[in-house]
Amino acid sequence: MTGCMALVLCVAALSASTFTTDAKELSITTIKADPYTMTAGSELEGFCIDLISELSKKLGFKYKLHLVKDNRYGSRDTNGNWNGMMGEVVRGEADLAVAPLTRTADRERFVDMSTPFMQTGIGFILHKNLTSEESTFSLLAPFSTDTWVGILIAFLLTGLCIFLVARISPSEWAEPDSEQHSFTLFHSFWYITGALTLQGAGPHPKALSGRLVSAIWWLFAVLLLACYFANFNSVLQSNSKHLSIKSFEDLANQDVINYGTVDSGSTMFFFKNSKNPVYHRIYEHMERKKSFVPNMEEGVRRTLEGNFAFIGEAVSLDLAVARNCKLIRFEEAISTRAYSIAAPLGSPLVKNLTIAILQLSESETLTHLRHKWWASSCVGAEGVHSSGALHTHDLGGLFLLLGLGLAVGLLLALLELLSKARIQAKDSKKSCCSVLTSELNRRFGSGGESTEPDTSDKSKA
Template identity: 65%
Template sequence: MKALIGLVVCAVALLSGCCTAGPAALSITTILQEPCTMTQGSELEGYCIDLLAEIAKKLGFKYEVHLVKDGKYGRQDESGNWLGMIGEVVRGEADLAVAALTLTATRELSVEMSTPFLQTGVGFILSRDLGSEESHFVSFLFPFSTEMWVGVLVAFLVTGLCIYLVARISPCEWADPETDEHSFTLLHSFWYITGALTLQGAGPHPKGLSGRIISAIWWVFAVVLLACYFSNFNTMLRSDTKHVSVKNFDELARQDVIDYGTVEGGTTFNFFKNSNNPTYRRIFQHMERKKSCVPSVEEGIRRAQEGNYAFIGEAASLDLAVARYCNLIRSSELIAMRGYSIAAPLGSPMMKNITVAILQLSESGELAYLQSKWWANSCMPDGGQAPQALQAHLLRGLFMLLALGCGLGLLIALLELASKARDQAKDQKKSCCSVLSAELSQRFRSGRANAGTETSEKSKA
């Protein structure tokens, strides 16, 4: 009886232990690569570690992370066996591989791959000392954008035309169109505002209130405009920003001065090896002939820092190097766009949920936050961002002030002429409108007549 009771107690204890024990922790394999996975004392940290924590929080599983034993990402040996993290997943030594694993067709055939959690491409970095300042014949136009220059030209033409019209209309400039000589022709008006724009001045100056208002507003416009131009031009001259002398892979393949290479046996190496593009084939042949490939990303970055070497790799690693080392700069061109994914054994029931969790993190902005956190640029130049051409909308208030001045000048000129027409209408006992119309017609007709008279006198002489 005692033996029976003991057996029942043992069975109850075993059953209660099975009921209270939680699910087994998942085994996660990863590899050291900044900033995806890094060591901090005895702990691991990085982009992929934070990503794994967020996915585990959403799906509710526990995990244990270990570093891959052979230190490889995942490639097949000569006998077709998988090495690295992919090999551990295939052999059942790990439930998931969370690292900067590139999603490829070969890997997709052997393991389950999630939707990419980070997009990248292939570029190259080289020493900033290999950059060269670009020189242009029209570099003096760079301080202003195209829209800004168009706005300045329109303002110049409109102001010159307004000066001309005001000088024609205002009786203060010439009281009697038949006897007085008119100084402000259309060409002279443009010459006058050109002199003001260069801060030199050109006479004669307007005598009427309307013309002086437009002139004063134009002087203010010219002074502010020149101050902005010279300030931005000086900033561009002193900028430390350099342009890479080799800007894309085609230029890299055509030159023989700068050596270049990538990590031997990696996905980038295989991309150039298997590509049918003539430029990429030339790059691969150069790397094979010169034996310029490196064993690791760290070695490639080190050689790029030493100079006269361009390291070709994935933009995620290159951007981190550029953010940390001020003497490096990355090409603007990216090719062979690819994504980093999480790997699981074939038929894994978790992969669907992991893909959904990654998409949710992307839609909520969490992935973008993690990228900005771990790829933060700690090496900004002294001058901050490269100076940009001044845009027209930044000075829209100045253009509005000029438009207001021109409109006010034209209005005052018309009021001055209307005042004179009213006095003449009283003396001649005519309607003010008829006198004003006749006065306007005489002023503009007189200019053409005077021009024809001067031409005939010159021909006789």
């Protein structure tokens, strides 16, 4: 008898914990919210749509999906009646509500909720132009990193070019065997450094080629310094208008940037019912300014327009930041909360859904769905550059002018040396190429022509 009773109980438990394809078609309500539920033509797609599909495969149920009529998650009015998805579940119009529905104590009293399928908290986003980061290297702010690298390369190439021009040009160094060369590599770099500080550093070039390179570098330095100081002034003025906001307390302690959250959402009620004076002051500000928004999309839009901070679920804000590189979400997240599936009180579905969600979590399916729908459009990009920093393309004409000047200077120096070599070749009845090679060897320390008398004396002996 006892064995029969046990068998009956096991069969009953098994039938209560599983679905079959013969079960009734479930009515599931959801709400449009990126990337949980989105329209793709006449179909719906998103994280929650994929989640419902995975759950139906595991539990073997059929379902009919519809969007909530009033486009609300669910809150109670003064008469205690629920609206939104919560209202549909409470009134029996839907068997399940599958959406980023926050699990709260108030909701748990009227519906049964499954184990969470996603953890989150409350955070806020701002436009990057409204934030200011304290930096020890603020003197570097007028130019971007690539511009500074370009300036360093230009400095090195110019110093090397002046050194080569002074070595090659016979007007600068007429007799390599007897005269001391004044433009050493060290002096060449010291000379162009003096130009960057608008100070001379003698001796100055005597040859036309050296003077041309020197004049081009001075012009480059003057224009570069003018751009630097003009942009440095604008950066300082811009930073003075920025606010250092990194936390909710910073947000509450200023009245320059407006902020708000979704009207009648769980985030709004968190601030409304909070005993924390800072959080309650945030709610009072939103109530006074009437800065509530009807949905998250409107909150993100207002944030992109500037001078507005949108407060919402951190996981949803992460998506907004991933899709809009001009936005930034701060690390602080308060009121840890979770998203769950809602069902009517006493529904036998909740236990099955909880087990299925745990299985999806253990198999990394939920992680895969998170990566699929939270893919960032900013991947591979350097992010939004600071609006004040000048980039290499902004100073492209200046770098091009310097490059042309260096090339022409080197060409003139070679022409000067070639002219001298032709005259020497004509006088000594040698080939111009051999004289030019010998002259280059003398100027760059290989000896060359200076060894010729010794070899001729040895042949005579």
